[in-house]
Amino acid sequence: xxxxxxxxxxxxxxxxxxxxxxxxxxxxxxxxxxxxxxxxxxxxxxxxxxxxxxxxxxxxxxxxxxxxxxxxxxxxxxxxxxxxxxxxxxxxxxxxxxxxxxxxxxxxxxxxxxxxxxxxxxxxxxxxxxxxxxxxxxxxxxxxxxxxxxxxx
Numbered sequence: 001x002x003x004x005x006x007x008x009x010x011x012x013x014x015x016x017x018x019x020x021x022x023x024x025x026x027x028x029x030x031x032x033x034x035x036x037x038x039x040x041x042x043x044x045x046x047x048x049x050x051x052x053x054x055x056x057x058x059x060x061x062x063x064x065x066x067x068x069x070x071x072x073x074x075x076x077x078x079x080x081x082x083x084x085x086x087x088x089x090x091x092x093x094x095x096x097x098x099x100x101x102x103x104x105x106x107x108x109x110x111x112x113x114x115x116x117x118x119x120x121x122x123x124x125x126x127x128x129x130x131x132x133x134x135x136x137x138x139x140x141x142x143x144x145x146x147x148x149x150x151x152x153x
Contacts, residue, residue, distance in 0.1 A: 010067055010068065010069050011064060011067060011068045011069075011103050012068065012069055012070070012071055012073075012074060012083045012084050012102075012103055013064070013065075013068040013069075013070065013102075013103055013105075013106060014070070014071060014084060014100070014102060014106065014152060015070060016106075016109065017102055017103065017105075017106030017109060017113075018065065018068065018070075020106055020109050021061055021064060021065060021105060021106065022065065024057075024061060025058060025061040025062065025065065028054050028057050028058050028061065029058060031050075031054055032051065032054050032055065032058065035047055035050060035051045035054070036051075039051070061105075064103075064105060068103070070084075071083070071084025071085075071151055071152060072084075072151065076151050078149075078151075079128055080126055080127065080128055080149075081101070081124045081125055081126065081127055081128070081129075081146065081149045082101075082125065082126075082149075082151075083101055083102070083103070083116050083125070084100075084101065084102070084151060084152060085100070085101055085149045085150060085151055085152065086098060086099070086100045086149070086150045086151075086152045087099055087100075087101060087124055087146065087148070087149050088146075088147040088148040088149075089120075089124065089144045089145065089146055089147060090144060090145045090147050091142065091143070091144050092142070092143050092144070096147065098112070099112060099113070099114040099120070099121075100112055100113050100114065100152055101114055101116050101121045101124070101125065102114070102115065102116065103115075103116060104116060104117050119135055119136060119137040119138075120135055120137070123135040123136070123144075124146055127146055128146065129146050129147060129148050129149055130145070130146065131145070131146050132144070132145045133145075133146070
């Protein structure tokens, strides 16, 4: 990403990703309120476990939203693929794919987003358009060429 220590360790969330995480946080908080009401009448192990899990989720999402920055806040190096970039790759069979590399928490938003922890993202991060690389995945290795990268906010 960048050598700037103030931003390099901070998670990056796209604008739609931030909104999606905020929605998840809101739904988790609503469910916590509902569980609190239920616990007044009935203290089941299931409710207690769900409450504990939701509290952890709320804490994690709140912290993420507090420290996350937008891709445009990261010093962009237009020559390499970085978190927050939309990447076009071409596979050995000529098929092309375009995906957005995002923080793992927002990867589930849609089919276009790929977690920065995924083998494909790990293989292209820090590489340059024109690079031919081999991706090691649980399903086996495959080759691709990075065609382009574009910073998305």
